[in-house]
Amino acid sequence: MVHTQSRSTRLAILRAAVLGMTVLAAGATHAQTPISDVSSNPDGGDPSDPLAVTQCNGAPQLGVLYRNSESEPHLAVNPLNPENMIAGWHQDRWSSGGAQSLGAAYTTDGGVSWTQVVIPFTRCSGATRRSAGDYERGSDPWISFGPTGTAHYMALVTDKSVNENAMVTARSTDGGNTWSAPVAIARMPAQDPVLRSLFHDKNSLTADPFDERLVYATWTLFRTGITSLVFARSTNGGLTWSNPAPIATMGSGVGSSEKTIFRQGAQIVVLPDGTLINAFFRILLDDATGEVTNEQAILRSTDQGRHWTRLDTRVAPFESASAVDTERDIPVRDASGLPSIAVNPGTGRLYIAWQDRNANGAGLVGVFVASSNDGGLTWSAPVRVNQGTSDEVQAFLPIVAVNEQGTVGVLFYDFRNDVLGDAPLSTDVFLSLFTPELDFLGERPLTASSFDMRQMVITGTRGFFPGDYVGLARAGSDFVAAFTRSNNLGLPVVFPQNENGLFLDTHNRQDIVFVRETP
Template sequence: MSVRSSVSMAGAVLLVMAALASPAGAEAQPVQRVSAGDPFAECTIGSTDDGVSDPASEVEPWIAVDPRHPGRVIGAFQQDRWSDGGAKGVVATYSKDGRHFTETPLPFSACAPGGVDYQRASDVWVSFGPDGVAYASGLAFDATTPRNGVAAATSYDGGRTWKHVSQLIADTDPAIVDDKNSVTADPVHPGVAYQVWDRIDQVTSGPGAHYTGPSYIAITRDHGKTWTPAHPFVDTSVVPNSQTIGNVIVADPRTDVLYDFFEWQTYTDVNATTPSDLHFAVVNSTDQGRTWSRPVKIGADTSVAEVDPNAPDDPDKALRGGANLVSAAVDPATGELYATYQGSDFTAGRYNDIELVHSTDGGRTWSAPVRVNQAPNAPAFTPSIAVDRRGTVAITYYDLRYLQPGNTTTLPTAMWYATFPRGGERYPTERRISRVFDWLKAPYAGWGHFLGDYEGIAAAGGGFRPILVETNNDPKNSTDAFSGLLAPSANAAGPQVVPATPRLTTPRHPNAHPFRR
């Protein structure tokens, strides 16, 4: 059931170089569509009375690049997003040459051939090991029963086929929710990979009322043939009514140290209705995930609700982006750690910027945040980060700088690509890499129009390869995934002047979500 993409990426490098040499507002788009068709179009599994599935929609993409062969790429995304949680399934799009992409369903829902027996899937993630073996992770769950869990699969052929389909955890208790999983292949040890997620346990009444959400891990040391029993490694019971969310491991190839980044959320009550403390944190392991340090606070989460600035109280125009999640990377040459996230430190709580912090001492201490996005009067969302072997840092994000005052019918949005050399985070060079598209055309998922809680970017040889979602004007194909090979931009000597629409947004309260399927 693979589908050959109708769009070739031939000539992408020339397009990239031309685009990066153009002014920031130029129309050149150095990415190409890498999604095509709808392998789940005929599948009705997972239907509910209240749920609406957006046909042929692709959202929340991730990407991995083979460290031995930068042309070997695997992207992955949710396919046919449901309005009340998850998607019909998740799909991989793979390439052997970085130019031509083919789709194949990942086996993480019953809509996929050979998939695990669950009605829906979400939160797909992929990672390449040092030997070119790829690992995939997916959240699998039912819409009509409390069954849910995390699944894994392995590819030996660059994403064309997937083997060793495994269920790492299977929960049936209505009080327990597995959420926000990711997988990271060990960059030094072939066959070793780590899956992490949060597992929320919430009993809201009676003498045993409690709320907790520890980080869980499962490890393979034989290319995914077997995984260790899933078990907690960050204990949130030490603080009442707490959980982690958005666990992601990055590994330092020089030292073999693993770093797991996440947000720690604490609520005032067992129902998790009001957050009292939101902060980003990190733990580390020096023995391939067998034991872990105590959490170190990175910084406060000051993100505010993601809204249309011209209609902040209109529920039909609510947005869903990357608030409360952290994207992290390590410099493979020096071990310097970076973390980026949405925050409102530079706007006095009015709207979100893209903030960046770093650590040069193995995560023990962290710098003050700097603002990365170069249109300071426009809200920015959903950052992703990667660092290459030369120490060049690349960050992608969406923003709303093209939105004009008084426009309440569309929400012009674009994705931007900022790069800087090691130490140059205060003066990044920024380029637009997407079309300007209408975010309000995206599927409505949970509490807002949804492009993804995360997007992806990976170092690829001498450049970077992002993957992102743009909307279309066709309700039968509301979104597509795009990717391309981008060269690092020449670093500017000082701050860039980028056109932006001056605006003020209505102050919003911090938004935290116990789980984000």
């Protein structure tokens, strides 16, 4: 159930029951519980009028606003109290990118109930003029707890109307109940004719699990013809941040006729000895042959981010792919090439999961995971994650985590229960389990019943949008997940969306739900 300041617990329980969301997932120790609720963003006095609903943006907007629809959740567990978790997500997604605000909710009972809170990351969530959240839209929520229980929430905020954006963070010292005012790590001011060509994207944040003072942020910086991975850190628990600096640029990181022309999806984990591992995907161009290849790769830092290895370490080649509704030729905007990384905090063993078109001869998308037992210097051969079905079933959106016993869990979506020719695109979420050495142990369904992907929000021409990622974490020996599912309202969306105007879709198309799984 979901608690909000404006709705009673009884109403939240009733709403969940009506939607059929509070159902036991097979093998789970808790119900599939809704985290998100209907929108708390202002509606301008007329929730059916797109101009009224978008008054809070502070500038004219274009696209379809999916009010009451949530996507792209992230989830973090308090190391001092695993019953305390925080989730973040896109609240009221736009077809043209980003959301009206970024949602947040916390639980203190292990996910049985959730309380929503508002953080002023955007104007529509209460940011004041000239504050760090004085922006039209938000995206890319990422949450991490430090070793003493302080939570950090990072986001990308944007002004679509003037091509301005920033990376911002907020912190909570009481388990997610209250939050500091957001602070900016980096800004791209629209007024600067040089910096107008910059765009910050695809951020992540990691609180050092061994030092409460250290927090790390990394993302991709785009400039005309140039992309760089950048890094910033805080040495006072997220109160202030260093100036962002490039740690990998175009043409670097290989040391041969190949050169890196693109990197994205950076995520940092910390090994038991304090080494930072930054995982991402990269695109390589071989100047000698003209061949272009995709690879999962990492960078390492042994001095808490002051310096990084000059050359990338290859993890595995892959062929970038996304899921697709083959009957209607509509793509799913999913992880594509983005990696997910996790570390066993006791042994330091690393795991990276990703999507790959090389799943089968038909070129369909599948999910793979690889491991390293030497600090990321060498990597195992990739292991197929979606082993519960044939490789003719598309699998996508992988997220990896490791529980305290060392069991590896990889969450993913797939279409195994879809029936060709029927109305819905039946979609389910599963958790594959592996030994530390990646021997397959089996899989668990996280959805008790399928949901229809065709009723989810659309992102322009990029397709259905559950998120570029979803949430998976360990809570002791359990795995806890926050993921997006449609509410099966019987209202398929139109593709592609008309973005040459302002349109409003008020249907509660999709929500974020929570599941706990005990291996």
